[in-house]
Amino acid sequence: MPNNNNNIQQGTRLEDFDPRTGGLIERLVFNHRVAIMLFCLILTVFFGYQLKDLKVSASYEKTLPQSHEYIQNYLENRDELRGFGDSIRVVIEAREGNIFNASYLDTLARINDEIFILPGVDRPWMKSIFTPVVRWTEVTEEGFTGGPVLPNNYDGSAQSIRDLRINIGRADVVGSLVANDYRSSMIVVPLMAQDADGNPINYKQLADAIEDIRQKYISSDEHDVNIYVIGFAKLTGDLIDGLNQVMLFFLAAAIIAVAIIYSYTRCMRSSLLVLSCSIVAVVWQLGAVTLLGYDLDPFSMLVPFLVVAIGVSHGAQKMNGIMQDIGRGTHKVVAARFTFRRLFLPGLTALLADVVGFAVLMIIDIPVIRDLALTASIGVGVLIFTNLILVPVLLSYIGVSPKAAQRSLRVDQRRPGVIWRFLALFTRRSWAVASILVAAVLLAWGIHMSTKLQIGDLDAGAPELRPDSRYNMDNAYITSHYGISSDVFAVMVRTPDDGCRSFATLTEMDRLSWHLAQVPGVQRTGSLADTVRSYTAGMFEGNPKWATVSDSQGLIDAQIGNAVSWNSEFLNTRCNMMPVLAYLADHKADTLDRVVQAASEFAEQNSTEDYQFLLAAGNAGVDAATNIVVKEANRKMLFYVYAAVALLCLITFRSWRAVIVALVPLILTSMLAEALMVYLGIGVKVATLPVVALGVGIGVDYAIYLLSTQLAFQRVGYSVADAYRKALATTGKVVALVGVTLAAGVVTWAWSPIKFQADMGILLTFMFLLNMISALILVPALSHFLLGSATVNPQGMTEGERKNLALAGGAV
């Protein structure tokens, strides 16, 4: 702490102030205020200009745990795996009756044509009962015969509809292109990896275009159909729509934050100033992130919210200090400087504590979380400039409204409010014992509940979106009416080139497929062996006795040839990578565990030099790997974050007892947060990992504020009760302000259309608030027992001297 040589109790006029006083940083900042402002202005313009390149993306790959064996297997072989390529499925349902009527078929034809011409659609492979690629084949007495499912002479007449119906039966598309109940049919829209110019397909644009088509047809009176759309591109489109919506939440969060500080300070100009500085911080942060080549993703989008919340709460403290000084008659420049002198280091410590919380996230090997850690660190780093330096500098120019300044002094001198008097009760033995007992019971309950904590996503459909979102409702409709599942687990079978033709490989794939089919939760399995079975039967007039994998190489080769030319998703062109697919009923952790267990068991026992079974691809395979990583990371991260925070507290307080006092409220909150997750049905997943780190990392600030002040008072001789009461009076409000502002910053996320953002919002709000409350209650209670000995009684010190000493010790 810089030594204070000015009497801050009385107002100091600018003329009386010696600008050469204060620490090096203070002199650097306040003796070059214009330069500082100019520097910040240039940076703001520079970073603001970078924002033009800021993109919102929802990259799937970045949520994958990159170093996990399964994911590496998947990423290595991804290009060879067909069938996981991106496609959109559009289902058109007849509101009345079934699909076999002219008006439905006419509507289907129009929609089919409109989708066909959309950019990015891999037209030759688009499949519906109206596209020529969907054919029926049959062996006749004369040989193979076949044709498009849509009769060539289709004219909407009853006869041609009947022909269509027969062809649909012959082409075996019920369950894939026609619903099991014949009330709807599907258009499968495969997407190209890149467009003609080599650019990646813009999913958002495509999803929007399909959405337009949907709106056009379902709202038109002529067409009596419902339309359902699913597919990764559509999901991405919906996610980006959601993200854009969440960006609007930022506005709400900012308004709430400024409302909170205004109600605290009653000074509009400084409130707006603090908010502006926080927004400047956001601009710098986003600019820097863009400059580093990152996109704004659903996770890193949290950072601006946190930056504003943290920024506003820190700025509010600065403002409060300056306001009080001005209220005492000090000149605004001098007041800003005194405040800076008092608060720069504690502020820095608190921000660095936040950075520690973020830094711990770096240990998790999932890119989105690492990016979040990095961008959040940048954001907080930026806050050191904008809110610890720029705010006091700007306040030294604009000052505060005199009325608010007077008020702040009056409030300060008033008898503490009822809440503060209530909180002070917890330093008494009986209250302390009671609160610790309650905390112990809650902790035990929390621990009990946390054992029921599930890993992974628990809801059906796309976990990114809410269960009642349009997308997930469409998904539920389609999966219940068609023989497809949105949860696919794939084991990759790797062989030497052309290895897919071997009888041994095919037989083993068939065995794996059957092995997986036995696992509860697996609805259906499929592999190249099934294709070979059905093509072999097809080769022999559809005779079911031939539905086999023959041990005759000639028979296998013929079917593999067909599979290649019909673009089967079960093999690649080099015939060395074949997926065995298991379609799952859900993606609950238990289901995935069972499938992984069965698949890895089989892989271990049956892999040879000629064929290896590699886990795992498909969204469920990725989920399984993510679950494994997340489960492990969750424990590891809790350990590291607490270790880091404990270390930080130890450095700050130099007392292990104080460390306990600071950590117990955090542990309680963490456990209760897990209980809340169980209650709300939120599993441990990628999105909840950062919550604990952020909650604990930022939550420890409260204890740092409270305890450092309290210990400062205790070190000059105040009893625990008195010291806490004084700490409450000085920093208690700040703690409450920080807690409420942070909670307000993230609470808007609870309304995010993106499920995991909403989960994060709810959990972070809970943690920020509960950390604050439990710190305010448990810090005095625990101090009563643990920190009684911290009070020293320096001989021959008067009350006034003590107070000055305490203030000088940074206790404000």
Next chain:
Amino acid sequence: MSSELLFTPCAGVPGHSTQAGALPLRVATFSLRHLLYSWLRYGLALMLFLLSLASFAFQNPTEVPSMHSDKAASSPLTAVAKAGDRMVAVGQRGHILWSDDAGLSWTQASVPVSNDLVAVSFASASHGWAVGHGGVVLNSEDAGQSWTLQLNGEQTTDLIRNYYQSRIGDEEFADAEMLLERENVLVSFGGTQPLMDVYFEDELNGYVVGIFNRLLRTRDGGQSWEPWAHRVDNPHELHFYSINVGADGLYITGEQGMVWRLDEERQFFDSVATPYTGTLFGSAVGSDRVVVFGMRGNAYLSTDQGQNWQHLEIDSAAGITDGVIVGNDAIVLVNLAGELLVSTDRGVSFESQPVARVMPFYGLAQISSTQLALVGAEGAQQLAVATPDAVSRESRVSLFSVDSVVTNSVEHRNAKQ
């Protein structure tokens, strides 16, 4: 039949000792050699076992027992037969299932192979045979609960080659050399030849048929098999797909619209041409009539043992996979479109009957006067065929006696739900 005809797959070491004569030295050397061999053999077996542990070598389905699975009854089943009061069904991956409650619940049998099985025949309530890919012949003597492997494809090949090899030059076997050559050509293709159907007339006498003119006959319950390639008129080695019996005779059907009928006198399968040129999947034989059926909804009826054929009008283009003739008048057919086609007017007209669960049907068997067991792509289901009383007005079908217990499939479905 001479002793060389007998093929005993499980036989032990042939009796060298008798040839060794009475000389004690020779006996001693033989015994020593025998001991050495057996040790070598066990050692080798042990080594192979250890090796298999280390490298997980591929095991042929013929060596791997069928896996027990709750899903066996709902996975593809190819054929079903009646064994006394019991129904026995066979299917993919060596699945064999039996049901004692008319097909409502199925229990999986233990089977030493996991080849895809395609046909089953019971000669009595206890003795049954099943055949399939890998050329396997399985036998059960406990009403289908447990099965042993009697023959596999490689053994069959050896058997056929040895049989005709030893008959080259024999005047009674003029084709021996050609038949041997044909088998050698098949060997050069690699792999084994599947068996497609089996029929046992009693616990001793039976036939198996397969592709490329494969036809074998046993007179000792499958202990030994005699190749019958020379006892069938099939110069182009067409595939046989079914063998079926009725009072009207023993019929084989196969590719290119071909039908063969056994001449009991000559012990020879004469070929009978049909007007049809496509593949005939199977036949249904009555007391004085036979129906053959196959791809694309084609079915033909003959009442004169194949001299004349009448095309049956069936309004479905799906392949007909199996059928039965009930009481010589009613014809019941199933097809790949999941239809149960019933004619009660001697084949003049067919009507599609409602079934509990539509799936491609592969086989059927009559359970009782009112019940059928159907098997197909999604396993087994029991079907009670409706009579007019039950389905108040719709159905005109009176397939079975009216006073029998009757349920209709709609009720059946509701009951299941």
